[in-house]
Structure formats: C-alpha cells, structure tokens
Amino acid sequence: MMKDLGSAFLDSLTEGEEFAEEFQKYRIIYEWNSIVDASIAKDSHVQKIDNQTMKVIAKYGTTMQEIHMRAPQIIQNIEKRYGSGIVTAIRVVIGGQKKKTEEAPSYAPEEGKIPMDQNRLSSSAVAKISEIVAPIKDEKLKYELEELAEVILKKEFYMKKNGYHRCPSCNTYLEPNEKECFQCAHKRKRERIGKVKEILIDNPSLRFDEIQHIMPCTMQEMIEGKRECLQYYLGQLYCDNPSMELRYLVAMLMTGKKYSELTDEKVITMTDPYTKVGREKVFNKYKG
Numbered sequence: 001m002m003k004d005l006g007s008a009f010l011d012s013l014t015e016g017e018e019f020a021e022e023f024q025k026y027r028i029i030y031e032w033n034s035i036v037d038a039s040i041a042k043d044s045h046v047q048k049i050d051n052q053t054m055k056v057i058a059k060y061g062t063t064m065q066e067i068h069m070r071a072p073q074i075i076q077n078i079e080k081r082y083g084s085g086i087v088t089a090i091r092v093v094i095g096g097q098k099k100k101t102e103e104a105p106s107y108a109p110e111e112g113k114i115p116m117d118q119n120r121l122s123s124s125a126v127a128k129i130s131e132i133v134a135p136i137k138d139e140k141l142k143y144e145l146e147e148l149a150e151v152i153l154k155k156e157f158y159m160k161k162n163g164y165h166r167c168p169s170c171n172t173y174l175e176p177n178e179k180e181c182f183q184c185a186h187k188r189k190r191e192r193i194g195k196v197k198e199i200l201i202d203n204p205s206l207r208f209d210e211i212q213h214i215m216p217c218t219m220q221e222m223i224e225g226k227r228e229c230l231q232y233y234l235g236q237l238y239c240d241n242p243s244m245e246l247r248y249l250v251a252m253l254m255t256g257k258k259y260s261e262l263t264d265e266k267v268i269t270m271t272d273p274y275t276k277v278g279r280e281k282v283f284n285k286y287k288g
C-alpha cells in the first residue's frame with residue numbers, strides 16, 4: 001500500500017526522480033521500525049542514506065551482528081516497499097541514543113537560503129500531500145512527513161524556477177550556468193590527466209594534437225600529465241648509471257621528438273644534467 005501511495009504522490013507532483021528518491025529515503029529512515037523486527041528496531045535507528053549505503057546506528061554489538069546477518073533480507077524488504085536502487089548496502093556502527101540533530105535528515109534544505117514563504121505550494125499540491133499521508137497512523141510521523149514533503153517540494157520548485165539543476169554525476173544542485181559540480185569536474189580532470197600519463201608512457205613523443213586523436217583533453221591537462229610523467233622519470237634518472245632506454249624516454253617527453261629524430265649523443269647531452277654525476281658536476285662548478 002505504501003508503495004502505491006508513494007508513486008501516486010510522485011506521479012502527480014514531480015517530474016524528476018530526484019524527489020522520489022529523497023522522499024523514499026526519508027520514509028525508510030522514519031519507517032525503520034516497520035522494516036525490521038521489533039527486536040532489532042528497539043535498539044537501532046537509521047542515521048542516513050548516502051550513495052545507496054544506509055548507515056544504521058545500533059545500541060549493542062548483538063544488535064549490530066543481527067543487522068549484519070539479516071542485511072540481504074532487509075535490503076530486499078526495502079526494495080519491495082520503496083523501490084530498487086535506493087539502498088544496496090548497509091553499514092552498521094555502534095552508537096548511543098538517537099541524538100536530536102540526527103533526526104533531521106542531512107538533505108533537508110538549508111534554512112534561510114531559500115525564501116520558503118514566498119514560494120507557496122499550490123493548494124492541489126498541499127491537498128495531495130495530505131491525501132498521501134492520511135493512512136499513516138502515527139500522528140507524529142504523519143505530521144513530520146507532511147512537513148518534509150512540503151519543504152522538499154518547495155525547494156524543488158524554487159530551484160527549478162530559478163534555473164538550478166543537478167550535477168549529472170552526484171546529484172548536488174548546480175548554478176544555472178554550471179555543467180558539473182566542482183568535485184566531479186576535478187575528479188574527471190584527474191582521470192583525464194591519468195589517461196594522458198598512460199598514453200605518454202606508451203608513446204612519449206606524442207604531441208598535443210596526436211593525443212587528441214586518442215583522447216580529447218585540454219592543453220593544460222596534457223601539460224600537467226606530461227609534467228607528472230617527467231617528474232617521475234627524472235627521479236629515476238638521478239642515479240649513477242641510467243639506461244639509454246630511460247634517457248630516450250625522458251628526451252622524447254621533453255622534446256616531443258620521435259625516436260628516429262634523436263641520436264644517442266643528443267640524448268646524452270640532454271639528459272646528463274639530470275643524472276647524479278651530472279648534477280654533482282654542475283654543483284661543483286658553482287661551488288668552485
């Protein structure tokens with residue numbers, strides 16, 4: 001019954017699926033008592049659900065073990081009632097009593113940032129929320145769900161109206177002109193630099209335009225990848241007797257020249273200052 005109510009609510013009120021999931025998460029947190037056996041429920045509660053992992057706080061070690069043991073079944077129950085993909089893993093930690101601050105889910109909108117009062121829900125939306133929560137017997141829960149549904153909906157509508165949208169990778173809100181959040185953009189940039197490094201290790205003489213054929217990246221990303229590669233190989237070059245292979249690798253990275261365009265003599269001249277002997281020579285020259 002719960003699931004049908006939930007979908008009716010969502011179908012009529014939202015276009016996106018984000019809200020559906022947030023709402024279901026909230027329900028799981030508040031309906032934990034009815035998801036697990038009473039023996040578990042009385043000594044545990046759900047703290048949050050992040051990245052499909054549900055964090056449960058258990059009062060005792062025995063409760064923690066029991067939840068661990070029944071995790072597959074609990075996840076199955078949640079899937080049946082609230083939909084799949086919301087919770088795929090359970091993490092249990094021992095903790096004390098439920099704290100007041102834990103009662104507010106972490107995804108509740110930050111107060112003060114959104115002018116909630118100027119952003120009233122339509123009367124049909126309010127009526128729909130009441131209709132959805134009507135069958136809930138627990139008056140406190142009913143009230144809280146109603147409040148939360150309103151807050152989340154207001155936030156969703158406000159954000160949409162003002163051009164905000166979600167980061168495609170992690171779902172956090174983005175400014176209208178942003179394509180991706182800072183963290184995800186940084187992660188992707190590091191991934192590209194890592195790929196550039198792999199490409200350069202195989203083919204140290206590749207130039208920017210040639211790398212573009214294998215993997216599109218920015219000039220800055222290629223320079224960064226090259227710099228990190230060089231840093232690594234220059235570290236290896238600082239030894240008594242570096243191999244010609246290593247010297248060629250460094251020379252190709254530095255110049256972007258192909259193997260056939262270099263000679264042993266050129267390569268040695270170019271790389272000598274970075275070897276141990278070469279550095280000592282330079283050092284002594286300045287010292288003496």
Ligand SMILES: [Zn+2]
Nearest residue numbers: 167170181184
């Ligand atoms: Zn993101």
